[in-house]
Amino acid sequence: MEGSTNKKQSYLTVNQFALIIFGSIVGVGILSLPNGVVKVAHQDGWISTLVGGIYPLYVVVIARYISKEFPNDSILILSKKYFGRFLGSIFNLVFATYFIYTASTIASFYSNLMRNYVVEFLTPIKIIVIIFICIMYAASRDLKVIGIISEISFYLTIILLLSPIVALRVASISNIYPVFGSGLSSIAKGSVKSSFAYAGAEIILLIYPFLKEKKKMLVSSLISVALVIVLYVWSVFITTYYLGPDIVSKNFWSLLLVMGSVTITVVNNYKYIFMFLWSLIAFKSMSINGYASIHILKDFTKKMDIKKICFLIYPLLVYLAFKYGNEISRQSISDIVLPCYIIFNLLYMTVIAVFIFFKGGAKA
């Protein structure tokens, strides 16, 4: 196979496979997820988030269909096969820029967050330069390494996101009522908004050839996506529940405000512990995206060493992350760019699936 090159192939366990998908979706973005959704759908934001979960489910289903026909070829090979060498390569390149964009926007998000709360005295460039050294190191390794990082950070994610459970005791359920009160059109708008937060599930199209037990692909990826949806809905729910629909959008990182409700003996301010541990989760999702972009670029330049690609892509990532600027300008860029990418991704994989359907899974 083309994708596997001449190196010996290391396979992912089912667990790692599922958790890479999980890790690719759940990143720092969850801290500000309630903002956009609740602004549009008010107290029904959590319903919108639930509906928005259709997007990753769709990606999983499409990936399952493609992988059934071509279990060993990732979408990069298929795109060249069906669109032709030239057009296919262009689409693959766009797909690579999507991961580059995601990795850099997370870094920008992270540096904005940290500079606001903790390291005010650092310039963004200093933070970003250091972050990407770590990220590139992780991404330049095997997919197996990314898998293990995802596995470790998964447990951390669960513990951290469930910690605001104590807020249930403080506020009142009337903040969530009336359910469906904001109207179907608001909920639908909120769903579109929340579906962007699920971006990242596309990684499955790249990594399915590395899964050894292909039979378990659908179940494992569905479980991991379902888990993401549950956690997202929970985060939006608890934020609305604790703050009320009117207050959520006032804080850039509203979920962090809820963390203030967690009081632990001896610990002065849980928020900072949360942020410190959440950094690891941010690094993980950046690594996954970094890996994906390097992996796609590698497909173009077969002869080039992975490390050289890392060195080439590093300044680009730093430059982009630096250019997004502060949180408001980063968000306004993201509001324009991300929908375009989501539409592109949807078309890209759907068209390939349609090609496979009509032309049949010709012998690979």
Place this chain on the structure above:
Amino acid sequence: MMGQERVPIEEVATISGIGYDIERKGENMMEYSIPISTNIYKPSGMQVNLIFKEQGQSLGEIIQKRQEVMNKKFVQGHERVVLVSEDYARYGLKTIIEDRFRNAEVSDIANMAVCKGKSEDYLKYKVAGYSNSSEFIQGSIEASVNYNFFSDNYKLMDAFVRIGAEGRNLILPYIEITEEGIEITGMAIFKEDKLIGLANLKDSRILNLLRDDNVKGIVSLQKSPKEYIDFEAKTGHRKVECYKQGDKYGFNIDLSLEGAVINNEMYVDMKKDVNKKKEFEKDMEESIEKQCDDFIKIMKNDYKIDCLGLGREAAAKYGRQKGTDWNEVVCSADIKVNVKVKVDLQGRGDY
């Protein structure tokens, strides 16, 4: 944050309390005045409390001026109280909330209170046995939950989630310096971010009883100085039922008080006689209901706002973001209070 440069504790001034005062100097002229109470640790191990007070046209100007007289690095996040003078509260909390909300370093769980006169006097006040008065004020706000039906919802965070929210209004403890020292003498009632009324302690008890879940306090019945009964009660979850008849809203508030009789000089043989106990419970229910009705009358006629959070319940049932003025709705609504009293314990005996 201290992270940026490591400095020994002797070189920082940690904040223990902050006050907000305002001085009106004519129609559109006014000056902010911010006193802060700081703790400074001496190399000898001694701790001193210093007050820095500056005035300025904006809150930023005050920070600048403050540094001119401060010889140490200023560290935030340890403030125990945020005091607001009555004048400032009447002017509006908007600027304070903006100042506190934007700053990521402040403590969201600092207690808030409105004070009579200038907040500076309260921070300066020497309380015997305390190194600073902020600690004392925080303590008295936190301890107030015990006997006067006060809740613990007077923190900065609570102000954040109430001021901008639909159908909710903020109330804060009102403190005064009396002959006995710093004392909580009532509640300050806000409409949006502006103080519009003060409730005395008697009304405050009923206000808190009606407003919050799980509060504790003492209610009494008395015929004469010799004949009285005290009931130490704890309320459960307040149940509010909201209904609509035509354009008019109505509310039923169900309160349940359960607790112990701590003094009984009125109902003889209550311990043995079940009927006597029932009689007491009934009398008590009527008495509390009457007090509640009286307060609701005051609320509707004097304050003219919904300080019981009923608008929030109505909004949760009949829909939000419709531009309804819940204060008006609640003040013209039928509000009925049903009280259930249940004597649980009667102490260790009857003497």
